[in-house]
Amino acid sequence: MGAVMVKRVLMIAYHFPPVSGSSGVQRTLSFSRHLPEHDWQPIVLSVHPRAYERRRDDQLADIASATIVHRAFGLDTARHLALGGRYSQLLALPDRWVSWWLGAVPAGLKLIRRYRPQVLWSTYPIATAHLIGFTLQRLSGLPWVADFRDSMTEEDYPPNPRVRQTYRAIEAAAVRRCAHAVFTAPGAVRMYAQRYPERSEKTWALIENGYEESIFDEVSSPPSVDFPRPLRLVHSGVVYPNERDPRAFFDALANLRRAGELTAHSVQIVFRASGSEEYFGQLLRERGLEDIVRIEPHISYREALAEMLAADGLLVLQASNCNHQIPAKLYEYLHARRPILALTDPAGDTAGVLRRAGIETIAPLDSATVIAAAFQDFVKRLQAGTVPGASEAEIARSSRRSRGASLAALLEETIGR
Template sequence: MKKLKVLIVTYYWPPSAGGGVQRWLKLSSHLPEFGVEPIIFTPENPAFSLKDDTLMREVADNLEVWKFPIWEPLKYFGKDGQPRQGQVLEKKKKGFLDTFLIWARATFFIPDPRVFWVRPSVRFLAPMIKSNNIDLIITTGPPHSMHLIGMKLQKKTGVKWVADFRDPWSQWDILDKLGVKGWARKRHSFLEQKVIKNCDLLITVSNAWAADFSRLGATKTFVLTNGYDEHAMESEKPTVPGGKFRLAHIGMLNEMRNPLVLWEVLSELCVENREFATSLEIYLAGILSDQVIASIEAFPELKGKLAVDGYLSHGSARRAMKTSTVQLLVMNDSGNAKGHIPGKFFEYLEAKRPILAIGDSAGDVAKIIEDTGAGACLGFNDKVGVRRALEKQFADFKADQPFAPKHFDKYARRSLAMKLSNRLFEIFIDNKR
């Protein structure tokens, strides 16, 4: 059987950290088992703000990685060459430089500040694709500039191209946060239309987002969720230090994801239930907004119950999940939240600890939680539902009730790689007919 040679264009690659790197780092290690030989193309000198050197150990030994220099304008606005867009957006009081940075990002860098990597990458890759007999190109975004690379390479080489959307584009809530309007907004929509109508397959991470892209004009969509590594947490013991009722959130928690109703309910339960107050610990690890911390500390009953860590390596994050009592999952409170499934959600499933999700109670996460029996998903304003869920989870904690989610094997990354490889071979075979 012929091996399918696939070029994967991704901005995020180890030692870059965060959710964006995990998807293709993991899939690339499993794809060869199913007849797909991946080659990674990634920047040689990216200006990412999170770094995790331990992820280098998870890159498959025989994986070929091509690197090419990138010029990134936003590094000149950051600290020590690292972009600070997220921190700038969070600030209540913005100075002249902050305001200029947001305006420049929204007005000139379309679809994103990595757009300057498109042309040189195409010039570099076009002859490499031919000399290396590449059968298929996959681009993954954001940053959505990666899709422009794929589109130009498809036109130049005739090779089939798959666009993988880990987030929306024109409907992405970050554009609203940046204040993208008028001509700039139309430009985003124009480029998005070119991508979704020219790619040979559009992949995205949830059913709701696949439906959104179909409404925008995509004719060939394929849902490939994120996933988890099988057996990755088997050696971790699910014991919470000190016997605490630990609510743990791992990852970014910013103003757009601040579950105010949760802090309010926790405060009320502490007042009403002395045992709950004595047991409670709120553990937050990752990139945290000052506004989130302030909103928690605004409740006197919660002061002293908050434990904060910075960014955790991937291994440490897994241990933190496993040693939680309840895993907090907070999604964006925005118009496209229905299809938002954070990558860490699937690792939460593998950790086999109860989940309390705050987001769209009719969205894709809620449906998976219901299907697997992994916990509860409540709306941002569902105070009664959040309270009821916490009371049950605390009662189960005191009674030492066993917990075992079900039916989530299909989200193992090996299973996802097999599903993807089957679809890629279909595209290749169709191209040969």
Template structure:
């Protein structure tokens, strides 16, 4: 039996598959097992997830236990005529998970004490759950930030009134000042938090970059692509705010018109593009540019299958640009570079 025991509070755990964030937690758990740590994952009932990939479950070590709880989603359960009180969605719409998670964590500590609490965001509610657990148990707490808690300017669609911004700042400050260590996915995010909280020791903030697991690629069969077309692949969600493919579409059209690209020798695939990929407006743009035979939107694929698509591509496309995302590194970039 493993020597040490840690509690991980995370929304994105297998089989959740809507975010690459699930891989960060999955790989932590998988390789901590080799270092003598068994992990209990505290998460929500599986029906909270919009997308799942059951194959991810098989990567969890036998020592890992998942404790799932009930929850309330403010948008899903408290909306009236598609509107809901924004104050009940701070720091996010999953705040209704907190009471059940805290109760489950307390019961777990009584029956199987843990020596460390780790929480990861998004979603920030996980940090508030961990805050409560750390205060009750007095064990060390590591807060992992995959993205900023709040952004300046705010992320499109996020509550943006002075009251919301003030509450978010208070909550983030409470977490940063209460936890024992802060981990970020980029050096820029680490430095931003250091500057925002100068009274905290600089050594409290550290960066653990995202990456890739060579074992995931070793399982891929040797692929030889048939055909002569240039295949371009983009993996993951797209949106109109900072991952908008429409300028790329326009560039493809200009290249075709200039004779740089032969239209029957290029194909572009978007894997798991999300709601924006299925939107009538984006499809109309593709049609207006005459790219229907070139651009293909593929529904979300299991992780292993998406890696096979990346391996077969000639070019891998990365879309990300806005002032608030300039310092963030999408997890898929590491898989692209591999």
């Protein structure tokens, strides 16, 4: 880091410690940790923690000392403004945290006057963050980098037509006003370049997610446990019922069990912090899999990384309707250097990352028959110790430090333009 840090970026991010339950927190947190290595001082404009539905304090210590953090007023409409459990949709457009806009815009203007940042940066998936970025850009004239990560809108997403219309308006305004629009998967870059052909190809940028190696270094690898014991497979993180629908996987497991190819003594599967626990529990009861598949609650980030390191194998679920998205956990899986079974479309971006890393244990998420065969083969290869791991070159390329360098270069280009 240089002796004098004169460049500053105002980072507008809903997900920031102490929020819990979203991988999005790691993106902003890691950028704020690594930008100072490139002489950029981050100023994070987040929301008051009262707005978070779930909170944990375990990552507050990971906020770098060079990071200035301001937490502006904001409420969760569903929890703070509802009467009898009901609230007007107008109070939740574009999302339940739209009141954050009321606190963040004046707070952002004060931060701009005090610290004189050279560039604004806002990050989705909370649409209000881009609304704040758009407003501050209009009021300050500062160049703006809009970190979309994934697509804001699809033909049928968000499912509510009014919400989708509002999202599309914010998306179009952001694309029109931003200097750069950043995505985490190449398919999303292509989608937006086609959707907004009036923008130059220089508008679009790819900065993937990654793993934070400094935190991995703090997590001890567990001691090896001798066989015989059940193989332990782990899926870490949210399983969206539509985008990561596990029903075909559960059907495959049930079919293998009926055929005598799978028992609770041979394999144990953990879904950690999956969300929709009641729904998934019902699916497991209907298939008689409760003793093989366990739905487990949230644990701290470091505990989750330790669980990955202790697993015999790691599971990825990603449906074909998300071919232009890549789960953030995938990069942490790569760094964990555990065998990976990916249930995803072989033509999607998730499969592309895995193949680039030398991993071919991939099967489509929507075919119970293909999954059953792939799962059997994966288990046999685990038992034999013949499942290939990720290439060291791809692991090194996927670090958050590397992604921070990419963002710093993009910010330099932005102020240069």
